[in-house]
Amino acid sequence: MTVINPASAVTELRIDASYRNTNDWRHADDVFNRFFRFSDDKAINNTSGFRPKSKRDGSTDIVECAFCVLVTNFGETEWPDSLERESGQLVYYGDNRSPGRRLNDTAIGGNRLLEHVFTLLHSGRRELIPPFLCFESYKTDTGSQMKFLGLACPGAHRASAFEDLVAVWRVAGDARFQNYRAVFTILRTEIIQRDWLVDLVDGVRSFSSAACPESWNEWVHSGVYSPLKCARQVVPRTREEQGPRDSRERRVLQEVFDRLSDREFEFAAADLLEKMDPRFVNLVVTRATRDGGRDVIANYRVGHDNHQVLLSAYVEAKRWNPSNAVGVKPMMRLIARLKHRDLGVFVTTSFFETQVQEELIEDRHPILLLSGGDIARLLISREMDDPVEGGRLSIWIEAIQARARSADAHLT
Numbered sequence: 001m002t003v004i005n006p007a008s009a010v011t012e013l014r015i016d017a018s019y020r021n022t023n024d025w026r027h028a029d030d031v032f033n034r035f036f037r038f039s040d041d042k043a044i045n046n047t048s049g050f051r052p053k054s055k056r057d058g059s060t061d062i063v064e065c066a067f068c069v070l071v072t073n074f075g076e077t078e079w080p081d082s083l084e085r086e087s088g089q090l091v092y093y094g095d096n097r098s099p100g101r102r103l104n105d106t107a108i109g110g111n112r113l114l115e116h117v118f119t120l121l122h123s124g125r126r127e128l129i130p131p132f133l134c135f136e137s138y139k140t141d142t143g144s145q146m147k148f149l150g151l152a153c154p155g156a157h158r159a160s161a162f163e164d165l166v167a168v169w170r171v172a173g174d175a176r177f178q179n180y181r182a183v184f185t186i187l188r189t190e191i192i193q194r195d196w197l198v199d200l201v202d203g204v205r206s207f208s209s210a211a212c213p214e215s216w217n218e219w220v221h222s223g224v225y226s227p228l229k230c231a232r233q234v235v236p237r238t239r240e241e242q243g244p245r246d247s248r249e250r251r252v253l254q255e256v257f258d259r260l261s262d263r264e265f266e267f268a269a270a271d272l273l274e275k276m277d278p279r280f281v282n283l284v285v286t287r288a289t290r291d292g293g294r295d296v297i298a299n300y301r302v303g304h305d306n307h308q309v310l311l312s313a314y315v316e317a318k319r320w321n322p323s324n325a326v327g328v329k330p331m332m333r334l335i336a337r338l339k340h341r342d343l344g345v346f347v348t349t350s351f352f353e354t355q356v357q358e359e360l361i362e363d364r365h366p367i368l369l370l371s372g373g374d375i376a377r378l379l380i381s382r383e384m385d386d387p388v389e390g391g392r393l394s395i396w397i398e399a400i401q402a403r404a405r406s407a408d409a410h411l412t
Helices: 110-122 194-201 214-222 247-259 262-276 328-336 354-363 372-381 392-409
Strands: 012-014 018-020 050-053 067-072 082-084 089-093 132-140 143-154 165-172 175-186 191-193 280-285 296-304 307-318 343-348 367-370
Touching: 050 110, 050 194, 110 143, 110 165, 110 175, 132 175, 143 214, 191 194, 247 372, 247 392, 262 280, 262 296, 262 307, 262 343, 262 367, 262 372, 262 392, 280 307, 307 328, 328 343, 328 354, 328 367, 354 367, 367 372
Parallel strands: 067 132, 307 343, 343 367
Antiparallel strands: 012 191, 018 143, 050 067, 082 089, 089 175, 132 143, 143 175, 165 175, 280 296, 296 307
């Protein structure tokens, strides 16, 4: 990863380069805030996810900004911003992230900006849409860094007007509230010249500037998305990456491990699969004994409403202590039972040894791995993170237990 030296004169942003952020442009080590300070002697906001830059002679209203910096840490489970590098598609959530306000009544106005630019997009007025510069914030031993993810425009080639900006509901305690889920495309351009941003602040139209990136100019004039696509390098995940990342995730996973029996966890695995991907259908938990080595059998649906193909899927569910790794032997048992065109899924409260993952990758076995940390994050994303009596996590666990009792009672 390239880290830009504070002593350097920064005149451009480069994809995946990191810029020191002290939250104070006056600080000698700062790069990020200095880059966004222009001759109007004004800077961008340095605390929120939406950081608009006003035009020199224009309004300070966010919907009239010259450009907007979007910041994420990819670490909020309830608001899972994500970047799909294979397609260049960025999913970004708005700034109404707690109850008490209306959908677009936020302090910075990020949701108003989302409403505005997607309205312009779907009415064909792309020339009025401000560019979005996307960054990932993270911390190192030397301080906070901002990694440049790229230049983004609203929408995506495969996202319709029904999908690219959606109001989603969340629950906090007894309060329900809404926030936006927005889809952006990271455009194929490696460098953003600061001269372009200077022109934008001076009121020059984005496509009229001599420093305008070609991919942005093409999108404005034709609506054609030229995404920055990267081939995914499939590598084994570390134990830390597979496990809970914080106390909240650890608490959720421990609750699942403590309250469910080995048998009940098989029913939980089936339900988790449906939550993870609704294309898993016809899930059936097998008998407790003589199950043929398959804890759950299912189908995976491929196709469209009028023509579908159902692939067979087989699930192995292991409620193991989160500190005990899944080794080669249990994985080999699952592999041995898969036939051509079958899918395998291994769900565990634990994690998978590196050797197991390496062999799956090398031999291209069609097996999905769901570890303990994955389980915790999936449940939290569904707002099932409250283990107290009457909470949604407890209700889910009790429903799983009841389902297991009922199924086994019918088999006796």
